[in-house]
Amino acid sequence: MMRKSLFASVFIFMAFGHANGQWKRVYETGYSHFMGLRYELNGMKFFGRDSGVVITDTVIYGISDTVVLTITAITTDGGNTWHENKSNIAKNGIYGNVSATDVNHIWDARGQFIYQTTDGGKNWETYTNQDSVGTKVSSIYFIDSLTGFEGGGGMTMHRTSDGGKTWQLVHHSETDSMYYPIYYISFSTPMLGIATTYDIGTWVLRTTDGGFNWIFTTDIHSGVGNRSYGLSYSDPSNVFFPELRAFHHSTDSGKTWIWIDPKPPFPGYFSAIAFVDSLHGVASGRNPARDSLVLGYTSDAGNTWRTIWIDSSAGGKSGFFNFAAFPNPSVAYIGGSNAVFRLSTADLAVQESPLVSDGVKIEIEAGKLLIMMPNEHGDRLNIFDILGREVSRGVIPPDGSLKLDVSTLQSGIYFVSTGNWFGKFAKE
Numbered sequence: 001m002m003r004k005s006l007f008a009s010v011f012i013f014m015a016f017g018h019a020n021g022q023w024k025r026v027y028e029t030g031y032s033h034f035m036g037l038r039y040e041l042n043g044m045k046f047f048g049r050d051s052g053v054v055i056t057d058t059v060i061y062g063i064s065d066t067v068v069l070t071i072t073a074i075t076t077d078g079g080n081t082w083h084e085n086k087s088n089i090a091k092n093g094i095y096g097n098v099s100a101t102d103v104n105h106i107w108d109a110r111g112q113f114i115y116q117t118t119d120g121g122k123n124w125e126t127y128t129n130q131d132s133v134g135t136k137v138s139s140i141y142f143i144d145s146l147t148g149f150e151g152g153g154g155m156t157m158h159r160t161s162d163g164g165k166t167w168q169l170v171h172h173s174e175t176d177s178m179y180y181p182i183y184y185i186s187f188s189t190p191m192l193g194i195a196t197t198y199d200i201g202t203w204v205l206r207t208t209d210g211g212f213n214w215i216f217t218t219d220i221h222s223g224v225g226n227r228s229y230g231l232s233y234s235d236p237s238n239v240f241f242p243e244l245r246a247f248h249h250s251t252d253s254g255k256t257w258i259w260i261d262p263k264p265p266f267p268g269y270f271s272a273i274a275f276v277d278s279l280h281g282v283a284s285g286r287n288p289a290r291d292s293l294v295l296g297y298t299s300d301a302g303n304t305w306r307t308i309w310i311d312s313s314a315g316g317k318s319g320f321f322n323f324a325a326f327p328n329p330s331v332a333y334i335g336g337s338n339a340v341f342r343l344s345t346a347d348l349a350v351q352e353s354p355l356v357s358d359g360v361k362i363e364i365e366a367g368k369l370l371i372m373m374p375n376e377h378g379d380r381l382n383i384f385d386i387l388g389r390e391v392s393r394g395v396i397p398p399d400g401s402l403k404l405d406v407s408t409l410q411s412g413i414y415f416v417s418t419g420n421w422f423g424k425f426a427k428e
Helices: none
Strands: 003-005 023-028 037-047 051-060 066-075 083-087 097-100 106-110 113-117 125-128 137-142 148-152 156-160 168-171 182-187 193-197 204-207 239-243 246-250 258-260 269-275 281-287 292-298 306-311 323-328 331-335 339-344 361-365 368-372 380-384 390-395 401-405 412-417 422-427
Touching: 023 066, 023 331, 037 097, 037 106, 037 323, 037 331, 037 339, 051 106, 106 137, 113 137, 148 182, 148 193, 156 182, 193 239, 239 269, 281 323, 281 331, 292 339, 380 401, 390 401
Parallel strands: 097 137, 137 182, 269 323
Antiparallel strands: 003 361, 023 339, 037 051, 051 066, 066 083, 097 106, 106 113, 113 125, 137 148, 148 156, 156 168, 182 193, 193 204, 239 246, 246 258, 269 281, 281 292, 292 306, 323 331, 331 339, 361 368, 368 401, 380 390, 380 412, 412 422
């Protein structure tokens, strides 16, 4: 009986698990519940390679609208050390929307209130937008220390040129103000910006004049109830935003969009995304079936992802990693409700190299695919074709050895997926 080894044609292109340690926890707010208090990480921004800021609120448990302490954590060495500034300013609402232009100038929007600090969170000023058209602020973004935007329901947007003290209406839809809130705003240059909605499908608006006028992108509207989670510019031309397990990518500053459906599918629903260029990005997601969180890295514009699983408790009470940053090609960050993780891309030495990883072995014998994964027993294993269709599945037994019949599969490339490992093989 002839055994044909696939070592020359099987490649690990997404395999990095907990043991590899590329994702390192570099900041933690503490317990999500402790002494009647709850800690919620409500914002994360990074600038260049090493400087970043994290905003965490301390909330009285059971009193949902009372923030009793805001912690502004600042790093200037890539997350190795942090300096915390604490302020007992009482904020209206526990879920904020944070923007920052550096580690000192930070804005936090809650309801109809906007909180601003110019000294890294030691002191905060409170502003009220009197021209809010009856809507709550659902997003905020500042281009510099003076020019910024806030979004609300009914696709409402306001612009400020004095750091948030006063605001001018620049866009509003006749749609009921309870729906279609502007949930994400981002600019690649002081002139080019994108805004997306969050509710009953996604709408996209773009500006080319610094945010004074906004127009709809006419060729995109999901219309199926999907919601946008995140928005990322990698350069003035390339912009990305996800919906569920797929995402949209524009290469012309948001004029036209293409739909990217990763193969195999991203193993969780996207909750944050960030790209450093047109190919390399990071993302976070959640898999409700596993009650687990997933961190991912892509080097091919999101068509395939290297992923690892994180226990859902790492995301705090809300169980999500809602923030992603990829400020430099060598380092990326993902933040959840009580933790921040850092990825050093230099550690991603395994690209498309021959199959050698954590004892994993794949061979074909007499029309059967033999998979030996001693560290993955108990996990479900799925095989997808190049179009992302599942063609076979199984559960890895205690001895880590699984055989699947692939004799009826057509010749071509196939993907193998477990919770912590992805690979591909060629069937002749």
